[in-house]
């Protein structure tokens with residue numbers, strides 16, 4: 001953003017302040033990362049830096065949580081996005097960021113009214129027979145209100161009750177500011193080799209920008225709802241609301257009100273005579289149908305976005321799943337489909353070279369990746385454990401598994417993995433659905449429902465391929481039952497790692513920390529004072545000042561040893 005002037009309009013000043021807040025936060029995090037992840041390891045203190053990593057990251061995530069609640073806009077989405085990046089971030093961090101969306105305050109109704117009226121070119125009282133000023137739900141980008149259609153429109157469409165989603169006024173420029181800040185941070189990160197060799201940060205931000213810009217285009221969301229509905233035309237079990245195009249624009253989306261029993265309301269389902277276990281079964285089927293048959297899937301199927309609607313007959317088996325919120329959809333492209341098929345086939349054939357090739361094809365590995373190591377690790381894995389069922393795996397000596405898991409985990413972590421957006425949405429969808437189905441029926445196993453669909457995706461033309469397909473399915477079920485065991489194992493490995501430390505090292509580290517923090521705070525304070533008063537720094541300058549300031553105490557204490 002260009003430098004600030006004194007006669008700027010308030011909106012611009014607000015945007016500038018917002019941009020600065022984000023950059024200040026990012027600078028702080030980057031400086032911290034630089035210190036602990038680059039500087040300390042240089043001085044042989046990698047183990048020390050690693051020990052406090054999780055609490056440190058948790059603190060950053062908590063701070064980010066606060067910032068996101070205060071700023072709203074894309075920062076909420078960033079938090080949500082990160083909370084779903086289990087591939088990059090540990091669960092301790094993702095957990096801190098869950099639930100962000102529910103904490104956003106609604107916009108004042110007068111502003112929502114003005115926005116809706118300007119969009120529709122009609123006063124709300126002309127556009128609707130009634131409009132409830134109290135929002136049903138407020139999200140980061142928009143909020144939803146109940147309304148009723150005027151008689152004429154209601155008669156044409158066959159329903160009266162609607163839900164109107166209205167975007168927060170000015171959200172586009174907020175999104176723009178947030179994206180500008182994120183792009184700048186990603187450019188910084190791209191210059192740091194240790195980061196750029198693992199993650200393509202600018203590409204990640206562009207992916208995120210594309211989904212965010214789609215989400216603030218309600219015409220796109222309306223079209224998604226219709227495409228989804230068309231995919232399930234002729235399937236009485238799945239439905240979506242009808243879009244009232246006459247009352248829909250880029251920033252206002254009007255949909256038939258499909259409020260029914262929330263899918264997670266087991267007591268409500270049972271009271272309506274609906275068997276929750278059957279709902280779980282149908283939900284899994286509908287999900288796999290979207291993924292494997294339609295290639296277009298709802299990527300935000302949390303319980304708030306799926307209703308169970310009892311049918312008109314009142315029969316126990318007469319009900320359907322009604323989805324809402326089509327802002328985030330995933331697509332299975334042909335490349336993704338082919339890549340997944342190759343991946344599954346490679347696993348079944350225990351062919352590590354083909355497996356690595358399929359990962360490359362899926363763009364899960366960055367192009368620069370040295371794949372030999374992964375190939376070796378996969379071969380070792382296949383040689384030792386390939387083809388084993390759960391029962392056989394349970395008979396393996398746990399110590400052997402532990403050693404193996406530690407070594408294998410290291411190889412995996414050292415590789416620059418990255419999941420392309422659609423892949424990520426796929427994982428998110430499966431994990432959300434698996435949460436919902438197991439809440440409906442504890443004994444439900446998603447993998448039992450995947451079988452007919454996995455066959456479709458594997459497209460088994462020949463007998464040999466069909467056999468591979470079946471093996472793939474049984475392999476997948478084995479994997480599905482493994483996580484608890486793997487979790488336990490990981491926890492034990494983790495504890496083993498933590499135990500590698502000595503009291504002497506601890507004592508020195510504590511002294512060092514104390515000394516560093518005392519000197520550092522004095523230096524940083526004076527540097528900030530000078531920089532703040534004299535230079536009116538840009539965020540970049542501030543970043544360098546902070547970095548420079550933190551070097552001084554480090555040299556002082558580590559080299560001169562005066563902290564003791």
Ligand SMILES: Nc1ncnc2c1ncn2[C@@H]1O[C@H](COP(=O)(O)OP(=O)(O)OP(=O)(O)O)[C@@H](O)[C@H]1O
Pocket residue numbers: 101136137139140141142143144163165241255256257258259304305324325326327
């Ligand atoms: N067609 C509908 N019928 C009934 N209720 C609806 C409908 N559309 C939206 N809602 C209600 O409004 C809430 C917000 O809608 P929606 O989820 O589409 O918005 P969003 O801004 O994308 O929110 P989020 O991303 O948090 O899910 C829903 O949780 C639901 O309670």
